[in-house]
Amino acid sequence: MANGNHLMRLLSGVPAWNAWREQQPTAVPDLSEADLRMSNLQKANLHAADLRGANLQGANLLFADISEANLQGADLQGASLIYCDGVFANLRGADLTNADLSVADLMGADLRGATLRDACLLYTELEQADLRGADLRGVNLHDTHLYNTNLEGALGDFPH
Numbered sequence: 001m002a003n004g005n006h007l008m009r010l011l012s013g014v015p016a017w018n019a020w021r022e023q024q025p026t027a028v029p030d031l032s033e034a035d036l037r038m039s040n041l042q043k044a045n046l047h048a049a050d051l052r053g054a055n056l057q058g059a060n061l062l063f064a065d066i067s068e069a070n071l072q073g074a075d076l077q078g079a080s081l082i083y084c085d086g087v088f089a090n091l092r093g094a095d096l097t098n099a100d101l102s103v104a105d106l107m108g109a110d111l112r113g114a115t116l117r118d119a120c121l122l123y124t125e126l127e128q129a130d131l132r133g134a135d136l137r138g139v140n141l142h143d144t145h146l147y148n149t150n151l152e153g154a155l156g157d158f159p160h
Contacts, residue, residue: 002054039059040059050070060079062080070090071089072090073094096114102123103124111129136154
């Protein structure tokens, strides 16, 4: 369950949130299970935040920093993660159906068992990412960087 103070800070706006994150660099925001549907989180500093099970359907995470964040089991259906920094993010079991991850950096991200059906991964960085058992049906991986990416057991029409 999300920390109420953390959630209120985030909902007060990204500029105030980012200022708080700068003042509290060691704080680990707890936004687990938060309802952030359709939220404008553009450029939000969510580095290392706990977003397990959060509802981020349709959220705008354009240029957001979710690096090292825990989004395990989060619902990101239809979310915009264009240019998002998701280096080493935990997206295990997350639902990214119809999400736009164009030009996102997901190097080293854990996407085991994630659903990425019909997601846009144009120019997405997936080097060293773990996509074991992920559902990639309907995903176009053209121009996606897959160097050392683990696709074992992943569903989809792509080169192994």
